[in-house]
Amino acid sequence: MTLFPSSGTLLGRVWNPDISGPVVVTLRGGHLWDITSANAPLVRDICEMDDPVGYVASAPGLDLGPAETIAANATDTGHLHLLAPCDLQAVKACGVTFAGSMVERVIEEQAAGDPDKAQNIRARIGARIGDSLTNITPGSPEAETVKSALIEEGLWSQYLEVGIGPDAEVFSKAQTLSAVGSGALVGLHPMSTWNNPEPEIVLTVSSTGRIVGATLGNDVNLRDVEGRSALLLSKAKDNNASASIGPMIRLFDDGFTLDTVRAAELTLTVTGTDGFSLKGHSSMSQISRDPQDLTRQTLGRHHQYPDGFMLYLGTLFAPTQDRDTVGGGFTHKLGDHVEISSPELGTLSNTVQLSTTCPEWAFGVSHLMRNLAARGLL
Template identity: 65%
Template sequence: MISSFATGCFIGRAWSPDVDGPVVVTIRDGRLYDITAKGCATVRDILELEAPADFVRNAQGRDLGSLESLLSLSEPDGSRLHLLAPIDFQAIKACGVTFARSMIERVIEERAAGNPERAANIREKVSQIIGASLRDLRAGSEDAQRVKSALIEEGLWSQYLEVGIGPDAEVFTKSQIMSSVGAGAAVGLHPISKWNNPEPEIVLAVDSEGRVKGATLGNDVNLRDVEGRSALLLGKAKDNNASCSIGPFIRLFDETYTIDDVRNAELDLRVEGKDGFVLLGKSSMKEISRDPLDLVAQTRGAHHQYPDGFVLFLGTLFAPVEDRGAPGQGFTHKVGDVVTISNDKLGALVNTVKLATECPPWVFGASHLMRNLASRNLL
């Protein structure tokens, strides 16, 4: 999807063996340019500018080579140039249960207590009662409150329905600062999980004042059985080695791309297994139950500040129910699956599934970045 980068202004990060550390990059005429500069040596610094797209377009850069050849690389390693997640010091936050249809799947996970064999029967029952009535609900509305009352009477009220259609969004910490992987890297599943799936999402890049400066793609790798056993296991289900992927680049807001493009975005998902299994899916931002800017406001405000900004996963419509193995057991990942999340204006985020224990360990954190930048006289 090189054509996705033909218009617009993009910013990202790459690992450069020349400096034994990360560089800030942009795309120009199909080639990658290093625009790292003193005072703007991090993506965080650039996103804090009033007009980051103007800065990126005018920044002096060093040609690093063809973007196409970089995107076609196999799993990255430190001895060669490769893409990183396009963020550095930003907190990594995520919103859950922001689509009515995927909300039903969260209820099913809870009722199944993490057992995929029970999910099919529960799905049929729950969908008969609440499926159609939730599709067009706006979270926090009077109609949503009436549906809540009806569900309580049916004995089907759930904590997932509360955050799905109630006034308060679910906002959680997806991963740690500097821990996300980027395009081409492996994504990790905790080895205790036997029922899991990708979650294709739009990810907003937000500065310290709560202003959205751009958007990218993300895979909020999900362990359905772990969270299904108990919502108190959300941290274990969501935050593991290589369990968060973001990229390939942030598309900065400008005259060619705005928050309305986010609101109307269509995401495509393809999972291709070594066993020949192929899963195709979609997620449409047009069906989100909460506006993206409302989710930003519920994350950052007088109640919580982020001095280095944050990125925010907006949730997904996608919840796979196709059987991969035995009938009634639905979809789950297998090691070696290649996951491609794509959008015509943001490119494609491609990762290969491994166990978290077999992915490269996370060893380069904020302290390492600061020391590296200092050694390069960039601070």
């Protein structure tokens, strides 16, 4: 497993126990370098610059040590360890952006969150819906025709509305500073018995709407909770340690652009302590809504983000592989090790536990501001 990509300009954050706070880092020669300064004490500040790549490449810094060693300390808070690479950015997410995963959302709704009912529903309507939507452009006249046909068949769903209708689903995935980084524990709400990882690319967007880079994300998902009612989306999505982002933001340059993101292939591996193994993938080339459109639907005159935002783009991955019983599909077990990888962005690695046993989120915006002020950076 290669945690960090072999090329590109990388930007991230590390917790430094000596100062009881985070530092801004980049990767140079296999080592992480602290490039925090009064001019740019935050990742947010660098992402707002006209030339983030130029700044990071030339910024003076302090060598913190081998990146792989620091990454291995993720659960040891007494040593340098990786954090999620964003700081003041809002953490937003898009749902139902792939036709394949859209079918699974419809199945969740039809099953009312009951995994035992899902297999029969999948066999009855899954292929029919998926085949009819594969090449549909959301919001197009063709999409309206399909919508009318599905309504007539009694198959219309709120998930199909955001999947092929004019308006994308964009929701708040996590609170500012609450996302965890690579190597950390990710959390499941203890009420859930049917859940899964969601391997995604996460865009880094400035306050003006300029996409400045990308990284990997795990949008930990509670299928049973959301399946009971879409009004439970916040309870299904935003829990302690339920958003993982990392390992680092790769900034856009001549060799890594939005077109690279559009063509990216993500691989997912889940390895359980029970010997179970799951392989999955998500092909960005099959996304139904362009990342630029999703960004525009998030930020505009209707909604501003003065510190920018991170935007999960959704996933093609559909967790249908049986784990315990035939027709029961997949669900996490505590101790599952999850790896999400792409050659361009590296590997995001996490281990699954309950949100109630993961370390509590205790370092918020007020703590960050006081820490920076004490270090003479504000």
